[in-house]
Amino acid sequence: MSRGNVSRRLLGGLLALAALMPSAAFAASVDNLRLWAAPDHARLVFDLSSSAEANVFSLDDPRRLVIDLADTRLAADVERLDLEGSAISDVRTGVRDGDDLRVVLELNREVEPRHFRLAPNEQYGHRLVVDLEYPGESAVEDPIDPIEAMIRDQEIAADRAQAQARVQGRDVVDSAPVQEPAQPHPKRDIIIAVDPGHGGEDPGAIGPSGTREKDVVLEMGRRLARKINATEGFKAVMIRDDDYYVGLRQRTRIAREQKADFFVSIHADAFRSPRPHGSSVFALSQSGATSETAQWLAASENRSDLIGGVDGNLSLDDKDEVLRGVLLDLTMTATLNDSLTIGGQVLDRLGRINDLHKPRVEQAGFVVLKSPDIPSLLVETGFISNPDEERRLQQPGYQDRMMDAVFGGIRAHFRRNPPPASLLAWQRDQGRGTGGNEYRIQPGDTLSEIAARHGVPVAQLRQANELNGDVIRVGQVLQIPRS
Ligand SMILES: [Zn+2]
CATH class of the missing domain: 2.60.40.3500 (Immunoglobulin-like)
Incomplete structure (x- = not known):
């Protein structure tokens, strides 16, 4: 140049x-x-x-x-x-x-x-x-409304509509029939936000022979993203894909903007002495989650606290403070439970290739873990301050195996619990991999189409499930009779 x-x-x-x-x-x-x-x-x-x-x-x-x-x-x-x-x-x-x-x-x-x-x-x-x-090129829109952003897929929207219907004394089962025209299942990818820690001005921890955390975690993050993108039904979003710094709050905002289903931050630990070693996995601490709820609430005070469903809006404006707090707490507790479950899966696999610094998922108030609705983990791959681990953390083969462990844990969880609109959910409902003869109704399904798909006459399907007409509802599980 x-x-x-x-x-x-x-x-x-x-x-x-x-x-x-x-x-x-x-x-x-x-x-x-x-x-x-x-x-x-x-x-x-x-x-x-x-x-x-x-x-x-x-x-x-x-x-x-x-x-x-x-x-x-x-x-x-x-x-x-x-x-x-x-x-x-x-x-x-x-x-x-x-x-x-x-x-x-x-x-x-x-x-x-x-x-x-x-x-x-x-x-x-x-x-x-x-x-x-650069004006207009902000990685995220600001300000964000955490409550609005929380409603991301049809299942949650449907839950809200049901809750509202219950409040209004309507019978949601009959009031929400699924009719023509059929909408195809979205079969969307599950989005994993990959966040290599530090970057730019912030080198992170530095090893005894000068290895910088920001460099090895970027390499590992890129490996992880490649593995995710090579897997059907998954897609990676890199929170940082080069040597620059991204603010901690901005990391979670990018994840939200990219509609991430899961967030994983990659780090390498350091300590004053060279002795500590091993991998660890962190989820948000309960106290961190609790105070964060209060913070989200405060931040959303003056915004339009409208939870927009697909066809039924539930406004929190007229609910009292306590109920709003409870709703947010429930969301954060569910998110934290998912984080801990996935963390256990990841830790289990890391333990097969490296010593574990702690035998279970630890909990701390890291800012990057504070999304109320996106399960999040922070993985300390090893201690860069330990000469042996510093050396191994730079080896491509070792980085690869570490990231296999991380993705293996994430994949195992989502295969078992796929988000409703995802390809994995669709595959599960087709009976692939489960061997079951049940089908859970998805948005846009019709009885005749389900019958045709499973090669069963509609009348037989109706009879097996004691259905009178063609009215079915999302989430209902049908028994598929053998034809
Ligand atoms: Zn770090």
Whole structure:
């Protein structure tokens, strides 16, 4: 990639000369520049020798962003910055007013700039962070309504309609017959959100020989996604698919936006001493879940708390606080139960290829596990601080076996409990893999079609199930007689 030009090289040469001059005159220097390109933003980080005032403003024709740093000199090589995949097409630098540094970013698209300073931490010193957000390309819509988002498939909608009908004293069985025209079963894929931890600015844990958690978990996440996508009835969504940081709340939002059925975050543990080792699996703690319920409730106070069903809306507006809390609690408890069940399956399989750090699924208040309606797990694949595990975590074969274990646990659960509109549910109801002669009625089914599909005369099907007419309901289990 050719980003440099003659005048820029000249300027670079002058700056290199300037760098050789005594630096006592400058309050700060830019020692390094780092760029992270995410789908919805780019983050440019200036590593500074000390804190520096920055003035950031946009200019048009051509579109560019100017970053002025008072009393600062450049001691980094701008040429080495890899701009690929970012909104920045070129970087120019110059000196203003004798001792101020001007950095000009040439932009190939509209951006919304934001900047802030960061104080030193264990990893880095003083930093100036410039974020270029891409309008209209946010990975998620914001704000989200957690309650509305909770209603994701027809079964839940049907449950709500039934609840409402009960409240209104209607008999839901007769009031919700399934008639023509028949709708095909959606046979949708079960969506697994794969979340490699950390990324970009945040390297995660670092092993004794320098292995970074963010790198090995990205590799493992990609392996896991490939396995999921290669399996009929499943589809993977990567929460992070490169070396950039995604906020913790945003990770769960992306999962929701992508209508994930399950969320799994991949990590590698670290400890002060090299001794601890082994894999562990975390679900949300009950206390975390409980306080989170309160938080979701608070956040949804001023939004339209409408649960939109397919053909019957249940408004929570006129229910009291306690009932709303109970409904959310029930959802979160069910979600947590699923998380623990799947976690057990995953842990069981991990235990066949690695020592387990703890013998059962642990529970903690990790933010990424706090979706009220998406079962979620955090897998600590091993201790990167343990030299042996650090070595193994980098091996492709080992990564592969670990991810086989993770997906194996998830797959086993969903084969047993497929979401109603999924391909796996449809296959189960066709009697595949179960060997049963029962059929559970799906949205859009008609009696004649079910009879035809199973090669049974309608009259015989009706008789076997003591049906009078053609009215059937979703969820009803029919006995399929042998013809
Ligand atoms: Zn981690």
